[in-house]
Amino acid sequence: MPVLSKESRITKTKALKPSEFIPTLCAALERELARLNEYNDKEEFPWDSVKALAPLGAWGMLFPKKYGGLGLGHVEYTKALEEFGRIDSSLALTAESHNSLCGSTILRFGNEEQRKKYLPKMARGMMGAWALTEPEAGSDAKSLKTKAELKNDSWVLNGSKTFTTQGSVAGVYVIFASTTPGAEGRGISAFVAEPGPGLTIGKTEKKMGLRASDTAQLHLVDLKLPKENLLGDLNRGFPIAMQILEAGRVAISGVSIGMARGAIEWTLKETMRRGGDEARGRSLRKRWAGENPGLTATQKIIAQHTAKLHAVRMLTHYAAQLIDEGKPFSFYASLAKLLSGELAMQAATEMLDILGDEARFMDNHVTKLFRDAKLYQIGEGTSEIQAMLIYRHLSSNLDLLLKP
């Protein structure tokens, strides 16, 4: 995968008001759709689309204006990610991981010098990556093995990272490593790094979906970082990662909502074009016509998924609003992540059933969403991990069952 020179993709950001941003973004994404589909086919990172969206502020959505960002709140940001998810969930993952994972770690836990050094460049389109997961440490991230040792006033990192989004195309990396061996969650620290000697790109993954999103292994071999590249406090990396992932779950829910909306919308357009549910399999029509002769199978499926879409969107916006208000939100973030991931998968599956024969074609938008949706149930904490967290919250506070 070609890595373009960092400077060639840095573009000046236009000063858009937050209220203008989402409609402008939506129109720009629509214009990018055909090009993004080509990048998905070729399994290449969509640098042209990244560059085209940079002047709107898409790569600094959460960064304050003084760092070249748009300074959006989380509700607006979640709405913007919905638009990305509707059009292309690969670019949506890029937007989410760049802004919520790498960017937010530097913004929330970096010092002023680190923010000034990286955030304006990231806002202009220099990609950020966030490397926590390792071959033997996924859901159980605190068991990571990458080590960072302080030698002659420099940190020296050794280890391997896997599934790093933007791993092979980033200009800046946030990397988590053990600084106190054996201390697990109390001995991990976060670092900021740039491409260079000691940081080698390993295999870039061939994925069933999200084919225009870059996912790479990283090998750190005596990666030497200046002492000041520590992000946040020493040995506080694990709580930092968990806080970042909690907010990331709300953001990624926005993407999944967009995917479900895209699947319903494309299917509706297609079924209306064909004049109803003629393309739907006979067996489904027979099964449901018996129960409710006036209602076609297609209408029922579309209505059910639309109801779920609205419910999950409200829940996600509620969690985003809690973040904006500085209130505890992690329970709602897990609910939103669990439900939105399931919704995207179910909506894409059922919409493919409605589309019938068309579902076989690789260039069908819903087919692409179907391939992509599965991976949204895994990243930022799997559905099983969300269920575990929800249960843990409920077992200590039954009031969480009440209306928020």
Ligand SMILES: Cc1cc2nc3c(=O)[nH]c(=O)nc-3n(C[C@H](O)[C@H](O)[C@H](O)COP(=O)(O)OP(=O)(O)OC[C@H]3O[C@@H](n4cnc5c(N)ncnc54)[C@H](O)[C@@H]3O)c2cc1C
């Ligand atoms: C497309 C994509 C992009 C990604 N991008 C990034 C990135 O940018 N940076 C990064 O650091 N990581 C990234 N990841 C990694 C992702 O966060 C991990 O894949 C995820 O945390 C799961 O880890 P794992 O794959 O090792 O699975 P495991 O942790 O090995 O889990 C395997 C299965 O066991 C289940 N399981 C595990 N533990 C438990 C438990 N305690 N209770 C019940 N069930 C359990 C899981 O739910 C899952 O079904 C990405 C992953 C994907 C798919």
